[in-house]
Amino acid sequence: MEQELTLFDKLYCCYYQAVRQILEEAACSPVSKKRMEEICEATAFKESALSILPRLTGQDGPWSCLLHKTKDGLFFSALGDKTLKAPLSRLQKAWISSVCQDPRFLLFFTEEERDLIKAGIPALYQEEDFYYYDRFRNGDPYSSTMYREHFRTILAGLSEKRLLKLSYKGKNQLLTDLKVLPVRLQYSSKDDKFRLLCMRPRNGRSSLPYTLNVGKILSCRLADPPRPVKENVSKPKPSSEPPSSEPPSSELPSLSVFSQKAEEPAVIEIDGRRNSLERCMLKFADYEKHTVYDEEKGVYNKEDGSLNLNPNSLEVRECYVEPNFQNVKAYDSFQFVRQGYFCVDAKDSTPDALVFNRIVSLKSSFRLPKK
Secondary structure, three states: OOOOEOOOOHHHOHHHHHHHHHHHHHHHOOEOHHHHHHHHHHHOOOOOHHHHHHHHHOOOOOOHHHEEEOOOOOEEEOOOOOOOOOOOEHHHHHHHHHHOOOHHHHHOOOHHHHHHHHOOOOOOOOHHHOOOOOOOOOOOOOOOHHHHHHHHHHHHHHHHOOOEEEEEEOHHHOEEEEEEEEEEEEEEOOOOEEEEEEEOEEOOEEOOOEEEEHHHEEEEEEOOOOOOOOOOOOOOOOOOOOOOOOOOOOOOOOOHHHOOOOOOOOOOOOOOHHHHHHHHHHHOOOOOOOOOOOOOOOOEOOOOOOEOOOOOOOOOOOOOOOHHHHHOOOOOEEEEOOOEEEEEOOOOOOOOOOOEEEEEEOOOOOOOOOO
16 A cells, blocks of 8 residues: 655655665674664664664664674674665655656656656646746757657667667758767757757767757667677787787777866856856756855855945045035935935945945046047
8 A cells, every 4th residue: 555655754754764774784794782872873863773783683673673783793784685665655645746747858758658657646836837938949849749759769778788770851951861879968948849869970989979969860770780790719910010009999989078177177156146156056066066155245254243345335535525525424426426326324424424335337538539
């Protein structure tokens, strides 16, 4: 009988995770009590072993049936090599049901598999609940049967490292027959299109990588697998010619260009506006990255909690103003020639020492004369 679980069910607590990891490790090799304590400390809390171990290893412990004790005082799992998996909660199932509504879902699954995964579970959200501001509306035809077949053929070529024979509609509606080696698929969230990064073999060598729009592929099929090379076990005949230093040509091009990493990492500075940090982390979720908070440009100082401002944000200048400025009040605004718009500071300004804060910089209309 299937059990419905809420998000914060007891099966998801740290005690369950600690016991699960102990049983999985004990299924591979016997573990000691000391090792169990280390797992409890790493997975749950430092004192969790005081509650978990007596239940697991005690003679009358309620969980003692999960472990068997050896003569050496070690313990191995009574479940064998079975992996413990927590059942999905109702919220998780609703999220999966929502994902199944994405038209790109059928690029990886059949309609029968999708219906089996959904299993009549109401969706957590609908596609109509979202509006994409930064996306073009002429995305790939994901509902097209031909597009799905091409996409799955490309996936098979990637998995089996097989060449693909394509008919492609390029620039100026020019039709081209290609034989390429697929390397990876790329998805553009802005264009809502998939692109195939591939290489084209030429005389045993490979060209530079280039990109094809999956939506412009008219036909796609797997090429015949490369024929195996028969090894000659007989002794080679003596030859007066020196051996060739050239490696034997292969039908498949080399992919060494894709295994190269950049010598210097890309550095991106984010100011936090318009949820830029969250959006950037989402875009680069699949990449190895290291995030550093810039204290100098941050919001607060660690020492006293004061605002950490730009060191050049405060400029003290001595200037002269007209006599009617004696009656200014806090937040009164003025335009200073060639400087910008300023307002009277509400905290530090006094009648004897006026303080103005610039609120808008003024762009100068001065331009150098053209020669």
